[in-house]
Amino acid sequence: MKDKEMTVGDLIDLLAACDRSAPVRQAMNPFFPMAHRLERVVQCTDEAGQTVVYLAEGRDADTQLGHLPPEVAVLLAWQSPAQPPPSRPRRTAGGK
Template identity: 75%
Template sequence: MEAQPEMTVGDLIDLLSACDRSAPVRLAMNPFFPMAHRPTRAVQADDRGRPVVYLAEGPDPDSQLGPLPPEVAVALSWQGLVQAPPRRARRTARRTDGH
């Protein structure tokens, strides 16, 4: 299986350029237990001689926002589309007092 190339800052800028500039940014993490996080910082560091940019969530306790909306997990192919089971006719209770 061929390794997927890493996203670059330029790739991210291109993707974000199609988005509403006033929309808040969220990070979707962990495809097996999808959660949403609020990034607050971008830090550039050196990794074996090449620059790498890290997006980080904030230090406050509510930086992890909770479960990822299901439609986002589906759009990311982390989950399949789940449909509610078909409704069955309700059963009625039988009276046991003879009436």
């Protein structure tokens, strides 16, 4: 069964709760999460005749902003929360 696609109306509803002056970024690639700056919104018709809206990144070299902050990847369920390694006794200089 195909998941329901997000519509422009769904996106507007989600964005309505956000700070209107905040920059818009796109999180991409859950296996190597990166943040990208959005530049354009393009509406067209796909091969099935359905109207589709695309959010596109820019072409400038600084469009890819770097790694997605870990807390965002966790909120998107792309990564598990990081757990500190278990503590263990330190070795002494004598090797014991």
